[in-house]
Amino acid sequence: MAELMTISKISDGLRGEVAIPGDKSISHRSVMLSGLGSTPVRITNFLHAQDCLSTVACLRALGAKIEFQSETELTVTGNGFHGLREPGTIIDAGNSGTTLRLMMGLLSAQPFFSAFTGDASLHRRPMGRVAKPLSQMGAQIYGREGNTKLPLAVVPVEGGLKGISYQSPVASAQVKSALLLAGMYADGPTTVTEPFVSRDHTERMLAAFGVPVERAGTAVTINPVKAEDYKAPEAIEVPGDISSAAYWLAAGAILPGSKLLLRNVGINETRTGILEVLQNMGAKLELRNERVSGGEAAADICVEAGPLHGTTFGAEIMPRLIDEIPIIAVAALLAEGDTVITGAGELRVKETDRLAAIEQEFNKLAPGAVEASEDGLVIHGGRTLKKARCFTYDDHRIAMSLAILGAAGEGVELENPGCVNISYPAFYGELERLRKA
Template identity: 65%
Template sequence: MGGLYMANRVVEKIKKGLRGELVIPGDKSVSHRSVMFSALGDTPVRITNFLPSADCLSTVGVMRSLGAKVEMLSPTELVVTGNGLHGLKEPETLLDAGNSGTTLRLMMGMLAPQDFVSVFTGDSSLHKRPMGRVIKPLSQMGAHIVGRAGNTKLPITVVPAGKKLQGFTYDMPVASAQVKSAILLAGLFAEGTTTVVEPYQSRNHTELMLESFGVKLDYEGTAISIQAQDKLTAPEEILVPGDISSAAFWLVAASVIPDSELLLKNVGINPTRTGILDVLNDMGADITLTNERSSGSEPVADILVRSASLHGTSFGADIMPRLVDEIPAITVAAMFAEGETVITGAGELRVKETDRIQAISDQFNKLCSCITATKDGLIIRGGSQNVWQQGTCFSYDDHRIAMTLAIAGMAGNGVEIEQPDCVAISYPSFYEEMAGLY
C-alpha cells in the first residue's frame, strides 16, 4: 500500500471547541460479516450503511472470487447473492486479504471445510501478522492448512481435508472474536458439536449475525456451541450500525478539547464493544446516550459528548476484549487527564497492524513525553504539568495510529503525520470530517 502515501498531513492545534454532528460510518466488523454471511445464503441481501473501507472491500473481492455476486449500488449500499451454504466455488486466483486480518482469519474458518484449494495472500503488513492461533484450532478439527514460518504466516494455503471436519471443544487461551468466529464458521460444516469457551466474552457480532441467518446457538457461561447446518436463511436487508471504534476518536477529542460538544449519530453500542464508554466514564467524561434503538440484531444510539475534566484510571485484561482497538485513542485521553493511567493485559496490541504499544510510546512521546511502554500495556502520566510540543510522527501505515495522532495534534500543539492516508483502511472520510469541525 506504500504507493498511496505521497504527502504528509499537518494537523494544527484547534483554537476553539469542537461543535456539530457527525454520522459515524458503518461498523467495520459488521460490514465484513454482512458480506461473508450473505454470500452463504441463496437469496439477495441488501446491505446498507456498509463501510467502503479498504479492509471491507478486501472481503468483497474475496467473496466475489468464491462465486458470490456482489452488486455495488453505491459506496455504502450493495446487494449480495450467494449460491447457498455449500455453494462456494474454487477461486481461479489468489485470495487477496489486503491489510485485513478479519478477512483472512474468518475466511480460513469458512474455507477449511471446503473441497477445493484456496491460497491467501495480503499486503506486507498482513504477511507479518501471526495466524497460528487460528490455524491451530482449525487443524485440531481436521483442517489442512499450510503456511510460512511453521504454518503461522502468509502466504497460506487451505487444502481439502479429504473428510468432514470434526466438532470439538476449544478452550481459548485468550479471548478473540476473530479466532472464535473462525471456529464457529468451520462448525457450520463440521460433524457433531463445535464449542468455543472464552476466558472473557469478546465481541459477539458473529453470534448475532448467525442467529439473524437462522442458526441456533447454545450458550453456557462464556461457552458457545454450534451444530452443522443444511442452509442459512438470509434476511432481506442488513443495516450496518455506525462503528464505535471510529466514534472513539471523536469521543476522546471532544472530551479533552475545551468548550466542545459533539453529537455522534448512529453508533453501535453492542455491550461487547462499549469498553471505551466504560473507561471514559470512569475517567469523568460527560457522555450521554440518546435515541437508543435497534439496527437489525445490533443495539444503536446517538451519543452526546461534551468536554470534561478527566482523571487517570487503571484497567486490564478483563475489559480488554471490549476495547483493545480503542487503546490508542484512550492513550490521548490519559495524556490530558490529571493523574496516572495504567493499562495492563493489552499484549495483543503488539501483533496488530504494527506493534501498537511500541508505536504509541515511540510516536506520542514526541508530542508529550509522558508515556512508558510495558510488556503488555502502558503507563501514562497525565495532567496540566505535561508540556506539549509540535512534532513529526510516523503512522506505521496503521490507520488507528494515524487517526489518534491527528486528535492528539488537534488537542495538543499540532502534529505532522507521515504516511497519513492509511485511515482509508477503516475511516476513509476521517480527515474530511475533521476539517469540518475546525
C-alpha cells in the same frame, strides 16, 4: 518520499453532528454470511473502506454476486450454503486480518483448494492462533513459519471437518468466529470457550440467518447446519462503528469548548468498554435514542468537553476495547494524574506493535509521558504538549489518534497519513469540518 499531512492546533473545540461510518466488524460478516445464502441480501450503511472491500473481493472470487447501489449500499447474492466455488487465483486479503482469519475458518470446510496473500503488514501478523484449532478440526492449512504466516494455502479435507471443544488461550472474536464458521460444516457440535467474552457480532448475525448459537458463560457452541435451514434475511442495516466514533468521543471530551452529537453508534455490550473507561475518567457522555436493529443495539451519543482524571483497567475489559487503546491513551495524556493499562499484549500483534508505536510517537508530542511494558502502558497525564513530526506505521488507528493528540496540543506532522482509508476514509475531512462548525 513520505507523504506528509499537517494537523494544526484546535483552539476553539469541535462542534456539530457526525454520522458514524458503518461498523467494520459487522460489514465484514454481513458480506460473508450473505455470500452463503441463495437469495439477495441488501446491506445498508456498509463501511466502504479498504478492509471491508477486501472481503467483498474475496467473496466475489468465490462466486458470490455483489452489486453496489452506492458506496454504502450493496446487494449480495450467493449460490447457496454449499455454493462457494474454487477461486481462479490467489485471494488477496489486503491489510485485513479479519478477512483472512474468518475466511480461513470458512474455507477450511470447503471441498476445494484456496490460497491467500496480503500486504506486507498482514504477512507479519500471526495466524497460528486460528490455524491451530482449525487443524484440530482436521483442516489442512500450510504456510510460512510452521503454517502460521502468509502466504497460506487451505487444502480440502477428505471426510470433512470434525466438531471440537476448544479452550482458547485468548479472548479473540476472530478466533471464535473462524471456528464457528468452520463448525457450521463440521460433523458434530463445535464449542469455543474464552477467558473473557469477546465481541459477539458473529453469533448475533448467525441468528439472523437462522443459525442458533448456544451460550453458556464464556463458551459458545454451534451445531452442524443443514442447507435448508440457512435462511438469508432480505436486509441488514449496519450500525455505526464505535471504534470510529471513539476518536470523536475522545476529541469531544478533551478539546475545550467541544460539543458533538454522534449519530447511529453501535453500542453492543461487547464493544462498549470505551464508554465505561471515558466515564470513569469523568467524561460527559449522554446516550440518546437507544434502539435495536438487526439484533444490534445502537444509539446517538452526545459528548462535551470537561476535566478528565486518570484511571486503571486491565485484561477483563480488554476484549471490549482493544482497538480503542490508542485513542484512550490520547485522552489519558490530557487527563490529570496517571492512567495504568494492563492486559493489552494483543496490541503487540496488530497492524503494527501498537504499544511500541504509542510509546515512540506519543512521546514525541509529550516527552516522557508514556511508558510501555510487555502488556500495557503507564501514561502520565497533564504534560505540556509540543509540535512534532510523527510516523503512523501505516496503522489507521495510530494515525487517527496522533491527529487528535496533535490537534489537542500544538499540532502534528503525520508521515503516511493515508492509512486511515483502511477504516475511515472521511476522517480528516470530518476533523476539518467540525473545527469550522
